[in-house]
Amino acid sequence: MSASPLREFQPERGENSAGSSISSRWSVIAGRTVYFGHQSVGAGVILGVEELKAEYALPLRVVQTRDPATVTGPAFVHFFAGQNRDYASKNAALLRLLESRTRAHRPIVVLKYSHVDINSPADSATMFGAYRDTVDAIQFEHPDVSVVHTTIPVTTVEPALTWRAKQLLGRPTWREAAVARHRYNELVRAEFSASEPIFDLAKVESLQPDGMLAGFNAGGCLIETLAPGNTHGGGKLNVRCQRAAAEALLDVLSEVIEANP
Numbered sequence: 343m344s345a346s347p348l349r350e351f352q353p354e355r356g357e358n359s360a361g362s363s364i365s366s367r368w369s370v371i372a373g374r375t376v377y378f379g380h381q382s383v384g385a386g387v388i389l390g391v392e393e394l395k396a397e398y399a400l401p402l403r404v405v406q407t408r409d410p411a412t413v414t415g416p417a418f419v420h421f422f423a424g425q426n427r428d429y430a431s432k433n434a435a436l437l438r439l440l441e442s443r444t445r446a447h448r449p450i451v452v453l454k455y456s457h458v459d460i461n462s463p464a465d466s467a468t469m470f471g472a473y474r475d476t477v478d479a480i481q482f483e484h485p486d487v488s489v490v491h492t493t494i495p496v497t498t499v500e501p502a503l504t505w506r507a508k509q510l511l512g513r514p515t516w517r518e519a520a521v522a523r524h525r526y527n528e529l530v531r532a533e534f535s536a537s538e539p540i541f542d543l544a545k546v547e548s549l550q551p552d553g554m555l556a557g558f559n560a561g562g563c564l565i566e567t568l569a570p571g572n573t574h575g576g577g578k579l580n581v582r583c584q585r586a587a588a589e590a591l592l593d594v595l596s597e598v599i600e601a602n603p
Contacts, residue, residue, distance in 0.1 A: 365398040368592045370599045372401040375446035377410050379423030380454040383495045386579040388420055390588025411442035429459045433476040440484050452490045457497050466525035488598050491534045493527040493544035497577045498568045524565045539594050546587050
């Protein structure tokens with residue numbers, strides 16, 4: 343189960359029956375605790391959540407904290423998990439949270455890695471294996487917890503001529519890092535999409551207004567990249583994409599809650 347990013351380019355919605363339906367669906371999230379661990383791009387997603395909360399008058403309690411286990415009552419709790427460039431620290435931070443006696447009962451957890459956590463295609467399987475082990479530990483030790491999986495955010499890449507020049511000079515390339523992220527994301531989709539919820543952030547980021555995905559061809563497949571119309575600076579999300587990502591996240595969270603009330 344994965345949230346569709348296609349609604350991001352629909353016209354602005356007013357106070358009508360469609361808006362009321364959306365508000366009603368997303369409002370169910372207010373009755374549960376969500377732990378959203380992130381860094382960098384995650385802050386942009388939170389800005390999108392705050393915008394939607396205001397627009398639809400969602401009864402959502404959004405809390406930023408350094409110690410998520412101490413937040414009482416239902417809330418959308420977001421926190422900086424671990425350190426960038428160290429995905430193992432992020433896995434460990436999530437497990438520590440769930441091992442706390444003060445954490446919420448039946449929470450939903452979302453752990454979003456950063457694009458800087460992986461740069462080499464050779465590391466994709468290792469990183470996914472560590473994530474898979476973390477999920478297995480959660481499901482075995484904390485059966486009350488629902489896990490929403492995420493794809494790694496993507497970035498823009500250098501033009502083809504610059505990429506070739508870097509290759510000739512033996513320098514790291516953005517395209518090589520993009521391939522690494524794509525391979526990891528494909529592992530997530532292959533493992534979980536048929537039966538478990540996925541917040542497919544990479545798909546949202548790469549989706550262009552015409553419905554096509556931004557990217558480049560490598561190894562016979564399209565490597566997703568951040569669409570130019572969704573960013574400022576090549577890595578951070580612009581306002582439109584922040585909103586689109588927030589919509590996708592709220593969609594998948596509401597689906598999880600409706601399936602497990």
